[in-house]
Amino acid sequence: MTPRIIAANLKVKLRSFSREKSTVFFTIAFPVILVLVFGAIFTKPEHMNFDLCVQDLDQSASSAQLVKSVAVDGVFRTISVPSDGSAVQYAKEHKLNLLLVIPHGFEEMEARRVLKRDRDASVVLTYVYDPSSTSVTTKLQFLNSIVAATNQRMSGTAPFITMLEQSILNKKYRFIEFFVPGIIAMAVMTSSLSGALTMNAELRQKGILRKLATTPITRIDWLLSNILYQLVLAFISTTSILLVSYAVFAVRLQINLWLAVYIVLAVFVFVGIGMMLTPIAKDGESAAAAANAFLFPMMFLSGTFFPVEMMPGFLQKFARILPLYYVNEGLRASMIFSNNMAAVRCAAITGGIAAVVFAAGALITRWDSVA
Amino acid sequence: MTGSNDYAIVVERLTKRYGDLHAVNDVSFTVRKGEVFAFVGPNGAGKTTTVEIIDTIRTPTSGRVSVLGMDVTKRKRDIVPRIGVLPQGFNSFDRITVSESIQYYSNLFGRKNTDVDGLMDLTNLQDKRDVQFKKLSGGLKERLGIAIALVNDPEVVFLDEPTTGLDPHARRAVWDVLLGLKSRGKTVFLTTHYMEEAELLADTVAIISKGKIVAIGSPEELIERNANYMCLTLKSADANALETIRKLSFEPVEDNHHNIKVRVQHTDDVQKILSAIKNAGISLPGMDVRKPNLEEVFLSLTGEQLREGAPMHGAPQ
Numbered sequence: 001m002t003p004r005i006i007a008a009n010l011k012v013k014l015r016s017f018s019r020e021k022s023t024v025f026f027t028i029a030f031p032v033i034l035v036l037v038f039g040a041i042f043t044k045p046e047h048m049n050f051d052l053c054v055q056d057l058d059q060s061a062s063s064a065q066l067v068k069s070v071a072v073d074g075v076f077r078t079i080s081v082p083s084d085g086s087a088v089q090y091a092k093e094h095k096l097n098l099l100l101v102i103p104h105g106f107e108e109m110e111a112r113r114v115l116k117r118d119r120d121a122s123v124v125l126t127y128v129y130d131p132s133s134t135s136v137t138t139k140l141q142f143l144n145s146i147v148a149a150t151n152q153r154m155s156g157t158a159p160f161i162t163m164l165e166q167s168i169l170n171k172k173y174r175f176i177e178f179f180v181p182g183i184i185a186m187a188v189m190t191s192s193l194s195g196a197l198t199m200n201a202e203l204r205q206k207g208i209l210r211k212l213a214t215t216p217i218t219r220i221d222w223l224l225s226n227i228l229y230q231l232v233l234a235f236i237s238t239t240s241i242l243l244v245s246y247a248v249f250a251v252r253l254q255i256n257l258w259l260a261v262y263i264v265l266a267v268f269v270f271v272g273i274g275m276m277l278t279p280i281a282k283d284g285e286s287a288a289a290a291a292n293a294f295l296f297p298m299m300f301l302s303g304t305f306f307p308v309e310m311m312p313g314f315l316q317k318f319a320r321i322l323p324l325y326y327v328n329e330g331l332r333a334s335m336i337f338s339n340n341m342a343a344v345r346c347a348a349i350t351g352g353i354a355a356v357v358f359a360a361g362a363l364i365t366r367w368d369s370v371a
Numbered sequence: 372m373t374g375s376n377d378y379a380i381v382v383e384r385l386t387k388r389y390g391d392l393h394a395v396n397d398v399s400f401t402v403r404k405g406e407v408f409a410f411v412g413p414n415g416a417g418k419t420t421t422v423e424i425i426d427t428i429r430t431p432t433s434g435r436v437s438v439l440g441m442d443v444t445k446r447k448r449d450i451v452p453r454i455g456v457l458p459q460g461f462n463s464f465d466r467i468t469v470s471e472s473i474q475y476y477s478n479l480f481g482r483k484n485t486d487v488d489g490l491m492d493l494t495n496l497q498d499k500r501d502v503q504f505k506k507l508s509g510g511l512k513e514r515l516g517i518a519i520a521l522v523n524d525p526e527v528v529f530l531d532e533p534t535t536g537l538d539p540h541a542r543r544a545v546w547d548v549l550l551g552l553k554s555r556g557k558t559v560f561l562t563t564h565y566m567e568e569a570e571l572l573a574d575t576v577a578i579i580s581k582g583k584i585v586a587i588g589s590p591e592e593l594i595e596r597n598a599n600y601m602c603l604t605l606k607s608a609d610a611n612a613l614e615t616i617r618k619l620s621f622e623p624v625e626d627n628h629h630n631i632k633v634r635v636q637h638t639d640d641v642q643k644i645l646s647a648i649k650n651a652g653i654s655l656p657g658m659d660v661r662k663p664n665l666e667e668v669f670l671s672l673t674g675e676q677l678r679e680g681a682p683m684h685g686a687p688q
Contacts, residue, residue, distance in 0.1 A: 008478035012467055019466035019503070206462035211519075213428050214456035215479040216448070 001220050009217070009225035014232065027237050031187035032244045035180060038305070039249050042175040050139050052076040053099045055087050060107035067102070069150065075142045087128045097133035100143070101126040113154065173336050176249045181331035182304035184241055184259075188234045188266040189298065189324055194291035195230055196274030200365070201287035204278075223275075223362055230267045238263060258334035258343050265347065266327045268354035273323075275361025298324040323357075326350045376440070379404045379527045379558040380425060385434035387420050394420040396582035398434070402575070404526075407549070407559040409573035411566060411669070417582040418562040419459055419531055425560065426456045426529045439526060452480060455525035459532045459562075461516030465505035469496050472504060473518055480523040490518040494548050510541025517548055527558045534568060546571065566665035576665065580673040590665055597672055598663040603641055605631040605648070606657035615651045616644055635660075 017023055052070065056063045071078045081090055081099065091099045103123055112121035125147070129136050152159055203209045212222070238259070245251045273294060281287035301315060302308070302324035308316050319325045330346030333339040380402035387395040395417040402408040410418050423429040425436055427447040436443045438450050463472050470487055477485035491497045494514040499507065507515065513533050520528055530549070534542040542565075549572050552559055563569055569576045570590045577587040586593055605612060612631055616623040621644065623633045635641055641660055648655055 002481075004481055005479055008475055012464055012471070012475045015471065016464050016466040207458055207460055208462055208464070210423075210428060210458050211456065211461065211463075212479075214426055214451060214454070214458070215476065216451055216481070217479050 001224065002216070002218070005217050005221045006225045006228065009221065010228050010232070013225070013229040017229075017233065027187070027191050027233050028240045031183050031237060032240050034186075035176075035183050035241055035244055036248065038179055038183075039176045039245070042179070049075055049077055050135065050142075051079055052139065052143075053079045053081050053091075053094075053096050054102065055081045055083055055090070055099060056102045057083050057104045058102050058106040059083060062107035062110045063102045066106070066150075070100075070143070070146055073146075076139075087126070091128045091130070096128075097130040097136050098139050099128040101128065173252070176245065177251050177253055177336055178307070178332065179305070180241060180245045180251055180253060181335050182328050184238050185262070185266060185302075185324055185327040185331055186299055186304045187237045187241060188263055189270045189327070190295055191233050191237060192230045192267050192270035193274045193277075193295060194288065195233065196226060196271040196361075197277050197281055197291045198284055198287040199226075200275065200278045201281040202284045205283045219362070219365070223365070227267060227271055230271050231264065234263045234267050253335040254338055256334060258340075258347070259331070261347055262327055262331050262334070262350070265350045265354050266323075268358045269323045269327075269350060272354065272357030272359075272361040275365045276357060278361075279364060298322050301325075303328045323350060323353045326353070377403055379439060380408075380560065381435075381437045382421075382425065383435045385421065385424065385436055386432050387417075387424060387429065388432045393582045395424070395431075398579070398582070398584050400577055400584060400587055402527075402558060402560060404558050405556050406574040407553050407561060407572050409569035409576045410560065410562040410579060411564065411569045411576055411665070412579035413564055416579045418564075418579055421579070422529055422531050422560060422562050426454060427451060452523055453526050455520035455523060455528045457513070457516040457520045457528075457530045457533055459535070461512060461519075463504045463512075463515065463519070466503050468501050468503050469507070469515055470500040472515060473522060476519045477522040482523060485522050490521055493521070493551055494518040495544065508541070510537045510544055513537065513541075513545055514548060517545070517552075521552075525557070527560065528552060529560045531562045532564070533561070534563065534565060542568075566669060570665045578669055578672060580669075585672050586668070593665060593668050594663060597668045600634045600636055600663065601638075601641070601660055602663055602667075603633045603635050603644065603660050604658060605633075605644075605655060606659075609653045611651065612648055612653050612655075615647050615653065619643060619647055 017027075054067050054070070056067060067078050067080070070076055081087075081094075087099050087101045090096070102125060106123050109121045109123045112118040127140070127143070129140070200209075203212075242253075242255070245253070274291070277290045277294070278287075281290045299305075301311070301319050302322045303319060304324065308319045308325065311319065326346045326349045330343050330350060333342035333346060378401045382401070383399050385395055385398045386393065398417075398421060410421065412418050420429065424431050425438060425443060427438075427443050427450055430444060439453055441450050443450060464475075467475065469491065473485070473487045473490055477487070488497070491500055494517055496511065496514055496518060499511060502511075504512065504515070517530065517533065520530070533549070534545050537545065546568065549559065549561070553572065559572075561569070561572065574589060575587065576590055576593060578585050578593070586597060588596065610625075610629075613623050613625060616631065616633055621633050621635070621640070623631045625631050633644060635644070638660075645655075645658075
């Protein structure tokens with residue numbers, strides 16, 4: 001091992017990186033954009049609102065009050081539609097995915113129930129909907145809960161069962177706090193795996209490895225400078241993600257030594273996998289294809305964007321053989337739950353995988369000579 | 372008499388096989404210190420395989436190769452700091468500039484005082500010092516490759532087809548650099564499929580065909596030994612001249628430009644042909660007589676053309 005050679009390699013790689021705009025974008029800007037986009041979509045459900053078209057056939061003070069109460073908590077922005085035509089026809093013509101119809105006699109029935117205590121008085125609200133629309137289910141859930149609350153109020157009795165939240169954590173965590181560790185792991189994986197794979201394939205295709213083989217650089221120097229380079233990129237990318245997450249979403253995450261440990265382990269794991277794939281990648285294009293074949297399944301099945309528990313059972317089992325799963329779990333254990341035992345367990349598993357794949361990758365990589 | 376210490380490279384019965392294919396087949400030769408040795412042959416003849424075994428990138432199937440007295444299979448670590456290599460189709464890091472590339476390779480060799488400016492002067496790259504590699508033309512890339520091959524002040528320099536694909540102007544610029552190396556007393560191992568390059572630059576030429584060396588010697592020796600004739604060219608001659616010359620028992624050939632080429636052994640033969648043409652009343656706008664070149668030597672030895680578009684047998688350069 002020659003520090004001078006490792007430093008020279010690192011310098012040339014970082015220079016190349018800083019001058020290649022697309023690499024800078026995918027390493028730093030892309031994960032940051034993901035955080036911003038997903039954060040904006042999912043972190044503030046209280047600001048979630050839907051348009052709800054209402055056809056009020058009763059045109060009474062009571063029905064107007066119902067429309068107002070539907071809109072009161074801000075989930076729905078109600079839009080009145082004409083009451084003189086077919087609701088189904090109107091929904092079709094205007095491509096509405098949900099149209100609530102308040103029937104004639106609503107006010108009369110309400111008066112009978114409230115004032116005359118007539119238990120048989122009831123109304124049926126009809127909703128006309130498009131079952132192919134993905135947002136209808138969510139809208140109906142909100143609507144049902146509003147209807148249930150109204151019925152409860154009108155019954156005049158206190159609810160028998162109520163719910164009290166008690167978190168096992170000191171504080172409630174939000175989606176963005178679940179999401180950020182996943183994005184950190186994903187960014188490190190993408191940069192390390194595809195970086196190691198495409199860089200080696202390109203250097204080999206261009207004959208640069210052949211030229212390097214006629215210099216005093218050794219395999220150890222080469223591997224270490226690659227690892228150091230990927231570590232620098234991983235820390236730059238992680239820092240950018242965290243800065244944006246703190247600045248824009250005021251995340252509450254634990255930044256401690258575990259973060260550094262997981263970044264180092266993840267770099268070894270994914271550079272190792274990249275090196276193992278290098279022999280099958282003859283050029284830059286096939287390298288990108290081989291990298292994607294590994295990156296995408298890992299990205300979506302390891303709990304990066306949503307909890308693994310949301311997946312079918314067999315996919316949950318599959319997730320547990322993916323290294324990214326343990327990086328995600330370990331980062332969340334340390335950054336969100338302050339669970340050192342879980343962090344140790346995941347670090348041990350990730351470390352074991354890192355040792356195996358890196359050693360295999362290092363053995364497979366024949367950079368210093370050709371056949 | 373030449374002692375073993377006078378040789379920079381000794382190759383003995385070198386063979387490299389890929390399955391059933393003999394890329395290099397029982398090749399032996401020596402390269403003296405300080406000489407320019409040209410390894411010449413068409414694509415696929417085994418030039419690059421041979422040079423990559425000598426410069427320690429590939430391993431031989433059998434045979435023995437030593438560089439500066441050291442076995443290439445056993446002492447790669449000792450050989451590498453003392454040689455400089457320009458691989459075929461040299462490439463470097465796209466976004467790194469000329470001066471940074473030279474400095475980078477210099478750092479790999481642990482050279483603290485590499486004369487980066489001097490190397491750029493030698494290769495005429497001073498005004499390109501801050502240009503990134505990907506923006507250089509083919510000729511400039513090759514010249515940078517040569518500068519990089521010299522960062523460690525090597526005793527032996529390997530240049531694998533340094534002018535392939537370059538236009539004549541760029542090729543001449545590379546030749547100037549190679550002549551500079553020769554004047555500095557470097558041992559240069561040059562592979563090429565341009566015979567004029569070998570003829571101009573080399574002290575010794577080895578001709579390789581289908582993995583075997585078919586001739587070796589100085590350009591003059593090779594021509595003397597293998598092409599003991601002269602080429603007479605009659606420019607834009609009347610077609611009747613062909614028949615007239617044939618009647619004298621020569622074998623004239625007409626090329627695409629209506630030039631007639633005839634191999635002759637003596638100056639008397641030239642006189643005999645010219646007299647016959649004059650007597651037949653055939654007009655003759657021009658003519659020349661010259662010794663054959665290495666390209667023709669190669670053709671007569673192997674029956675192959677060195678490269679696509681190479682001049683035909685007897686054609687002038």
